[in-house]
Amino acid sequence: MSRTRGGCGLWPFRRDGLRLSTRLGGAPLGHEPARRAGPAPAPDPRLDRLTTREREVLARVGLGESNQEIAAALFLSPATARTYVGRLLGKLQARDRTQLAVLAHRAGLA
Template identity: 50%
Template sequence: MTASPPDTTPIRVVIADDQALIRAGYATILGAQPDIEVVGEAEDGRAAVDLAQRLRPDVVVMDVRMPRLDGIAATRLIAGPGVEHPARVLVVTTFQLDEYVYEALRAGASGFLLKDAGPAQLIDAVRTVAAGDALLSPAVTGALLGRFADRVRPSAPRPDDDPRLARLTPRELDVFAAMARGDSNAEIAEALVISRETVKTYVSRILLKLELRDRVHAVVYAYRSGLAVPER
C-alpha cells in the first residue's frame, strides 16, 4: 500500500538506466501517479548528469552499472559536495552489495532500492526521497558504516574537536546520538520523555546546523565525526 500523495506540485523525476525496457517500466509506473512527473530519461551516467543540470529534477532514479559514466560517479556530480543545484538521488540496482550502498551514500545518494522491489515500493521510495527523508533505514546505514569504519573515520577524531558538532546544544547532541543509533522519532521521544513533534523539531534543527540533507547522511556524519563508534 503506497503512501498518500501530497498536495503539492508534482515531483519531477529523471530516470537513468542503460536498459530501455527498465526505463520504460519505471516511466509507466511513476508517470501514472498524480503527484509524479517523469521529465527525462537517460541511457548512461553522462546523459543523466546532463539532464539533471538542464532540467533540475527533484529526484533522479539512478542505476549503478551504466556505460560512459557509472551511477556512483554520476550521483557524485548530481548530488555530491559543491553541486550548485543538487537533486536527490535514488539508487536502484540489482546488486545487493554493501560496497555499492556505501559508495552511493558517500557520493550523495539519499536512498537505495533493489530492482526486484515492487511498483508500490518504487513509488513510495521516490516520494520519500523527494520529501527529504532517507529511504535506507538509519539503523541499516549504521550497521553498514560499521563494516567500513576504517574508511569512513580513519583518524577517529573526538566529538569535542568537531566545530560543527559544537553548534549543537546538549539536548540536540542527545537527539543526534539517538539518530546515529538508528532510533525512530517515537523511540527518541520515549527515551528522552518528550513529544514526537518536539523530536521532529530537534531533528530539523540538527540537520540545518550540521548542513545535512537527511537522517541517513546524519548517520554518515556521526561516524565520520567520531560521535558514533561501530561495534567490533
C-alpha cells in the same frame, strides 16, 4: 573427487574468503575490526554549535532510531523530537537523516 570437507561444498571458498578478507584488513565475524593506521579524523567544527540535547538526539539518530523512539528514550514528545531532528538538519547542513547518522558515527556519538 571432491575437495570439500563435510560434503557441504563451501569449505575451500570460506577459507579462501577468510584469507582474502584478512589481507584486505578485514576480520572474521566475532572479532574486532581491523583499525587503519594513521591519524584520527579531525572533529567536525559544525558539532561545536550543538547543544547538549541536540547531541543526544544526534546520537539517537546515529543509532537509527525513529522520532517516536527518540522521544521515548529522551522523555520528549514525538513533535519535539521531530523539531530537534529538523534543527540538526539545518545546523549541520545535512540533506537527510542518513547524513546525520554518518556525522554521528564519525564524531563517535553512535
